[in-house]
Amino acid sequence: MSLKTMSLIDLANPTKFLALTARVLPWLAAITAFLLAIGLYQSAMAPDDYQQGATVKIMFIHVPNAWLSMFVWGVMSVAALGTLVWRHPLADVAAKAAAPIGAAFTFLALVTGSLWGRPMWGTYWEWDARLTSVLILFLMYLGLMALWRAVEDPSRAARAAAVLTLVGAINLPIIKFSVDWWNTLHQPASVFRIGGSTLDRAFLIPLLVMAIAFTLLFLTLHLAAMRNEILRRRVRSLQMMQANRQAA
């Protein structure tokens, strides 16, 4: 089947999803690697900031990880709606596959932020609203992953995880606006803000390239992890068929 004739509805079929992603993934991985290489080169060549010095280079990896920590939960929230409202066959697969990737990005956002904070703020950690709400997001990722592992029946786990994901989505605007609502050590938004970015182009361009590269990396890993999850569920159902056959 050609890509042109494959509609979105066809993607609801796991077998067709596997066929399409098998063709798309190598291209996506290649584009991701290419953009990452450009982003890393631009980050290395970016000038020192007049206040931060060379530590501004940490921003080029911290900001994409921080952005993805929230974006991935957003993707999982849409998938949760797909599970609860539309009962889309791939919705829970998408949410479950995204969770460990989102947890990794959130962990990296926290660690790189700490490594930037020590020389700039004089501390690795401060219990302010932004840092604490991102730590809560990380713990929610771990909690969801534990839930999927604890409940053996995938459909029961899917519903419980979907409800938890939607409840957890309340944390996203709290993270985003924490720097405006409370007096925090973390600086306010400087890229996506009303009135335009406050960053100089010398920093903005490498940052955007890295952000796009990391987003494509997430997409690549997510599609690959979704394929694995579909195969895992296929293995489970075949093993159950085998067990039933042997019991009969």
Place this chain on the structure above:
Amino acid sequence: MSLGPYASFIVTAYALVAIVLVLLIVWVAIDYRSQTRRLRELDESGVTRRSGRSATERS
């Protein structure tokens, strides 16, 4: 390219990101191999999907 007095923080941050992302990629690749191997074993033991397709058939 000089990283200044805080070079160790910058290098540690980039190294950690590289390690975690490589681990993530390796984990996804190992998981894929593990699932396809299990499907192949089921196929060889004669278990077929309800559609009649072989366990390893993906399209």
